[in-house]
Amino acid sequence: MTRSASADTIAAVATAPGRGGVGIVRVSGPASADIAQGVVGKKLTPRRAEFADFRDAAGETLDQGIALYFEGPHSFTGEDVLELQGHGGPVVLDLVLSRVLELGARWANPGEFSERAFVNGRIDLVQAEAILDLVNSATRQAALGAVRSLSGAFSEHVHALDRRVLALRVYCEAAIDFADEEIDFLAESDIGDRLEEIRDVLTALRSEAAQGALLNDGSSIVFAGAPNVGKSSIFNRLSGDDQAIVTAIPGTTRDTLTADFDLDGLPVRVIDTAGLRDTDDPVEAEGVDRTRRAMAEADIVVEVVEDLCAGTAPTRRQAPTLLVRNKTDLSGREPGCVEAGVVRVCALTGDGFDDLVAELKRLAGYRSGEGAFTARRRHLDALDAAGAALDAAASRLDEGEGELLAEELRAAHEHLGTIVGETSTDDLLGEIFASFCIGK
Ligand SMILES: Nc1nc2c(ncn2[C@@H]2O[C@H](COP(=O)(O)OP(=O)(O)OP(=O)(O)O)[C@@H](O)[C@H]2O)c(=O)[nH]1
Ligand SMILES: [Mg+2]
Numbered sequence: 472m473t474r475s476a477s478a479d480t481i482a483a484v485a486t487a488p489g490r491g492g493v494g495i496v497r498v499s500g501p502a503s504a505d506i507a508q509g510v511v512g513k514k515l516t517p518r519r520a521e522f523a524d525f526r527d528a529a530g531e532t533l534d535q536g537i538a539l540y541f542e543g544p545h546s547f548t549g550e551d552v553l554e555l556q557g558h559g560g561p562v563v564l565d566l567v568l569s570r571v572l573e574l575g576a577r578w579a580n581p582g583e584f585s586e587r588a589f590v591n592g593r594i595d596l597v598q599a600e601a602i603l604d605l606v607n608s609a610t611r612q613a614a615l616g617a618v619r620s621l622s623g624a625f626s627e628h629v630h631a632l633d634r635r636v637l638a639l640r641v642y643c644e645a646a647i648d649f650a651d652e653e654i655d656f657l658a659e660s661d662i663g664d665r666l667e668e669i670r671d672v673l674t675a676l677r678s679e680a681a682q683g684a685l686l687n688d689g690s691s692i693v694f695a696g697a698p699n700v701g702k703s704s705i706f707n708r709l710s711g712d713d714q715a716i717v718t719a720i721p722g723t724t725r726d727t728l729t730a731d732f733d734l735d736g737l738p739v740r741v742i743d744t745a746g747l748r749d750t751d752d753p754v755e756a757e758g759v760d761r762t763r764r765a766m767a768e769a770d771i772v773v774e775v776v777e778d779l780c781a782g783t784a785p786t787r788r789q790a791p792t793l794l795v796r797n798k799t800d801l802s803g804r805e806p807g808c809v810e811a812g813v814v815r816v817c818a819l820t821g822d823g824f825d826d827l828v829a830e831l832k833r834l835a836g837y838r839s840g841e842g843a844f845t846a847r848r849r850h851l852d853a854l855d856a857a858g859a860a861l862d863a864a865a866s867r868l869d870e871g872e873g874e875l876l877a878e879e880l881r882a883a884h885e886h887l888g889t890i891v892g893e894t895s896t897d898d899l900l901g902e903i904f905a906s907f908c909i910g911k
Contacts, residue, residue: 482576491559502575503551509574515540533566549591596892597626604845612736613686619844633887640880683846689738690835696775698746701797704818706743725758737837778802791834857886
C-alpha cells in the first residue's frame with residue numbers, strides 16, 4: 472500500500488455536540504503550524520501545552536484555552552496536528568473553527584483523522600475500527616475489549632497467524648523451485664503438520680474474534696408464548712424496569728416493547744411481545760403479527776410457558792430457543808436449570824433467574840471474563856475465507872499439488888491481510904528474498 476502525506480489540512484470540532492466543560496477543535500495537515508500562528512499569534516513548541524487567547528483576524532479574542540501542537544510524524548494522524556482546547560459551547564467552538572477554516576483548513580470528512588492515521592501507518596484497520604467501537608461500546612466489557620483491539624491485541628494475533636502462513640508458503644515455494652521430486656518433498660516434509668497447526672490457531676482466533684464481535688453487536692432476545700404466561704413479568708424483572716404493563720387479563724401486551732441493557736457484560740436487547748393466540752380483535756391480531764416478525768429476526772427466542780402445563784418441549788426454530796417454565800410458586804417445582812435449554816423460574820420472586828441469565832449467555836455464545844478484544848463481522852468473514860483457503864490447501868497437499876497448495880496459502884494470506892488492511896504482494900516477495908536469498 473502506498474502511504475502518502477495529505478496535501479490539504481483538515482479541521483473539525485472533536486468533542487461531542489452540545490455544551491460541556493471543554494470543547495476541542497482539531498486540525499491536521501501541513502498548514503497546522505501556520506494556523507496555530509494565526510490563531511494564538513506565536514509559534515508553538517511541539518508537545519507543550521500553552522495557555523493562550525484564540526483570536527480572530529482583527530485580533531479580537533474569541534476564546535481562551537490550551538493550544539497543543541504535535542509535529543508529524545509524532546501525532547495521532549502522523550501529520551502536523553493542532554488542538555485548540557477551549558470552552559465547550561457550540562457557538563464559541565464554531566467561532567474558533569471558522570477562524571481555523573479562514574486560515575486555510577477545510578472541513579474534515581467523517582472519520583478522516585482516523586483515516587489519515589491509517590494511511591500514514593500510525594494504526595491499522597482493526598485499530599481504526601476499534602476507535603469507533605470504543606466510542607460506541609455499550610458495556611464495560613465492550614469498552615475494555617475495544618481498548619485491547621485499539622492497542623493492537625487482535626492485530627497481533629492476526630499478524631502472528633499470518634507470519635506462519637507466509638513462512639509455510641515460502642517453504643512450499645522453495646520446494647517447487649528446488650526439489651527434484653516435488654511430490655516426494657511435499658509428502659516427506661512436515662508441511663502437513665504445520666498446516667494443521669495453522670488451522671488450529673485460526674480456529675482458536677475465530678472463536679475469540681466471535682466473542683469480540685458479540686461484545687460489539689450484542690444479542691437480541693425475544694420473549695414469546697401464549698397470553699398470560701408471564702412474559703412481561705419476566706421482561707420487567709430481567710431488565711430491572713417496570714416498563715411493561717402486567718395484568719391477570721390475557722392479551723395485555725399489544726405492542727412489542729424493547730429494553731437495552733447489560734447482561735453480565737453482554738449488550739442485549741430484550742423484546743416483550745403480545746401473547747400468541749388466534750383472535751378476532753384486529754388490534755391484538757396486529758400485535759400477534761408483530762410477535763411473529765420479532766421472533767423471525769431475533770438472535771434468541773425465549774419461549775415462555777406456565778410450569779403447570781405438562782411437558783412442553785421447545786419448538787424448533789432457526790434461532791436458538793430457550794424454554795422458560797414460569798410460575799414455579801404455583802407448580803411447587805424447584806426453580807433453576809432443568810437441562811440445557813430449559814429453565815424453571817418464578818417471575819414473582821426472581822427465583823431461577825440466575826440460571827435464566829446463564830442459559831441466555833450460553834445460547835448467545837458469550838463467555839464472560841476478561842481478556843477479550845472486540846472484533847467485527849468483517850473480521851469473522853475474512854477469517855472464514857482464510858480458513859476455507861487453508862482447508863483447500865490441505866486438500867492440495869493430499870493431492871500432491873505443490874503449486875496449487877502455495878496458491879491457497881497466498882489466498883489465506885490475502886484474506887488475513889484484509890483484516891488489518893495491509894495485503895500486498897510486495898510483502899510476500901520481501902519475505903521470500905529475505906529468507907531464501909534466491910537472488911533472482
Ligand atoms: N403466581 C405467579 N403469577 C405470575 C408469575 N408471573 C406472572 N404472573 C402473573 O400472571 C399474570 C400475567 O402476567 P404477564 O406478565 O402480564 O403475562 P404475559 O405473558 O405478558 O401476558 P400477555 O401480555 O397477556 O400475553 C399476571 O397476573 C402476573 O402477575 C409467577 O411467577 N407466579
Ligand atoms: Mg405481556
